[in-house]
Amino acid sequence: MNLEKNITNVRLTVPHTVTLVVVTKTQPHERILEVYKTGERVFGENKVQELVAKYEALPKDITWHMIGHLQTNKVKFITPFISLIHSVDSLKLLKEINKQAKKINKITNCLLQIHIATEETKFGLSEEELVGIVQSDELSLLKNIKIIGLMGMATFTNNTTLVKKEFSSLKRIFEKMKKYSLSDNIEMKELSMGMSGDYLLAIEEGSSMIRIGSTIFGAREIRH
Ligand SMILES: *Cc1c(COP(=O)(O)O)cnc(C)c1O
Secondary structure: OEEEEEEOOEEEEEEOOOEEEEEOOOOOHHHHHHHHHOOOOEEEEOOHHHHHHHHHHOOOOOEEEEOOOOOHHHHHHHOOOOOEEEEEOOHHHHHHHHHHHHHOOOOEEEEEEEEOOOOOOOOOEOHHHHHHHHOOHHHHOOOOEEEEEEEEEOOOOOOHHHHHHHHHHHHHHHHHHHHOOOOOOEEEEEEEOOOOOOHHHHHHOOOOEEEEOHHHHOOOOOOO
């Protein structure tokens, strides 16, 4: 079943099994509130400072996701309120997330970001690095984090064949990870892939979470 979402005059077709993360980066509070009023509650930011400012200013029933690269020294600022961190790309970062979560007796949900694009600049783990992390003894000791899936970004291109291939490779890794005998703090259930330009392809390839900014808000003036 598809859900026709009508968000401030933008129509998005999202299957009911797929979570829409509304990416609010660079948007002022008033515009975010317009979207909030249409019923959306899951919002994503890629910068810690903006995330904290928006969390403080906006309604408290919003579920906030961190989608951008996260530095270890900034984890503490988002730990108290973050619902999901999509962009975890090292064991070091997982340890820090665990440490901060433990301090406040919380379990922080994380996705491991996998490098699937041909571009050099994108962050993320290789499949080998991923396997290294999920199998490590150290990981099993981190009781205050939970890895609930994977995230990836496809190459920024009009080449749909390439994008589809990248998404299907991530889906394949995701399915493989599900079968590993993994530790208690891993439960592979979410696959975060798809942005404004490629979310339909991502859904076709098995995405469970799409991260949409510019389709909802219009093109950003500042590129992040
Ligand atoms: C900005 C951003 C998005 C949303 O991009 P749009 O093309 O505006 O939909 C999704 N994921 C990440 C990690 C981003 O930084």
